[in-house]
Amino acid sequence: MTIHSRPRILSSLSSLLIAAATVAFVQPASGLPLLDKVLPHKTPRPQAPAAELDETATLPPEKAKRIAKHTELGDTFFKRRDYTNALIEYEAVVKQDKDNFKAHYMLGKVLMAMSDYEEALSEFQNVVRIRSTSSDAHYMTAEALRMLGRHEEAISEYENSLRVNTKYAPAHAYLAECYRMKGEYRVATREAKEAIKLEPNLVVPYLVLAKCYSETRLPDLSIDNYKKAVGLDPKDPVTRTQFGVALGHMKKWSESENELRKAVEADPNYAPGHVGLSWILAKRDKLEEALEQARLAVSLAPNDADTHSGLAWVYSQIGDHNSSVMQYRLALRIDPKNPKLHKALGLALSDRGDIDGAIAELLHTTKLMPHDYESELALKDLMQKRSQR
Structure with a gap:
């Protein structure tokens, strides 16, 4: 899909005032959500000097003036989180200058903010094509890949970013997150600590460490790192949401609800905060x-x-259960390759009494996640029920 033929489905999202983030929130039979991804805390500014991003110097004056106007408007809309109009302005730049580094870069950022990671990846790949020596281009390509769950490819791009700028702390932090997602906690811990060494006030590596310690059954160390992350930016809803859900997993219900309420108070338009709060309220x-x-x-x-x-x-x-199934189906239309969503839909269909539908979804789940014990048990139970009909 070219940039000019991109469907304007995003026009309905002009009120979407959330950061470039998403929480991997799906429900196994236990009912506990799985917040698998550490959210991008704050999208970094381009590392390139401002002069390097000024690509109008070699253009005819009138064309340069038009591009500068669209770019300025795009930047203004982006700062206001008016992503639809920002998208329109940056696309106008690309229409006049197809290899404009900043326009493609900012289009990628806008699309990340709108959770359209496939299209964002396409834009950042254009940025890498235009300027392969840009550390930030590789970094943002890695970010899009990570949000798509393509961790091996993301690791490669983070490493490409670090080859250009070895001391870029966010790249170390999210490289750590990719290793955490792969279950390589020792490497993840090492990269997170390297990020903290380079930039002690960066929130993300503390979140990664907190999750690593939680997953290796060191809850005290986990809570300590969550508190450090919150202390660095007490008004950040992302960090409080992560901490609140972690407290919920530890069955610290009251503390969890308190943190999640603070998250939505800090930013009432931050959707993951409301998702987390809805979970703890239901619990x-x-x-x-x-x-x-x-x-x-x-x-x-x-x-x-x-x-x-x-x-x-x-x-x-x-x-x-009918509404539950409908919402899972809507989720799968948006993210059709997510095995955990297929699993959740299968279990919801089972709860609704649709044995055949549940079996179909869980069979698909076991192909995508062949070692998922819970899916295998549920599938075996449903097969037995069907044989007894």
Whole structure:
């Protein structure tokens, strides 16, 4: 899909005021959400000097003036989080100057903010093509790949970024996150600590360490690193959401709800915060408020699979299995290759009494996740029920 033929489905998202982030939020039979990804904390500014991004110097004066105007408008809209109009302005630049480094870079950032990671990846790959020696171009390509769950490819691009700039702390931090997602906790811990050494006030590596310690059953160290992350930026909803959900996994229900309420107070338009709050409210049997929060999350981020899966789980908790199945299907339309969503849909279909549909989804899940014990057990149980009909 070319940049000029991109569907304007994004026009319905002009009120989407969330950062370039998403939470991998799906529900296994236990009902606990799996916040697998560390969210991009703050998208870094281009490392290149401002002069390097000024590509109008060699253009005819009138053309340069038009490009500068569109770029300035795009920057203004982006700062206001008016992503639809920012998209239009940067596309106008590319239409006049197809290899404009900054326009492609900013288009990628806009699309990341709108959770359109496939299109963002395409833009950042253009940036790498235009300027392969840019550390930031490789870094943002890696970010898009990471958000798509393509961790091996992301690792390669983070390493390319670090070859150009070995001391770029965010690249070390998210390289650590990719290794964490692969279960390589020792390497992840090493990279996170390197990021902290280079930039002690960077939040992300503390989040990665917190998750590594949690997953290796060191809860005290995990909480300590979450507190360090929150302390660096107490008003950041991303960090508080991560901490709040982690506390919930530790069954610290009251503390969890407190952190998640602080997250949505810090930024009422931050959809993952509402998803997390809806989860903890449901866990505490506050189902009416949980449903309200989950619906609000979907209204803030209608093009995000995570908000739909969060709402699906809340519906399952109140016994509305038809609505739960519908929301999981909507999530899969957005993220059709997500095995955990297929698993969640299979379990929801089972709860609805659709044995054949559940078996079909879980068979697909076992192909995507051949070592998932829970899916195998559920599938075996459903096969037995079908044979007894």
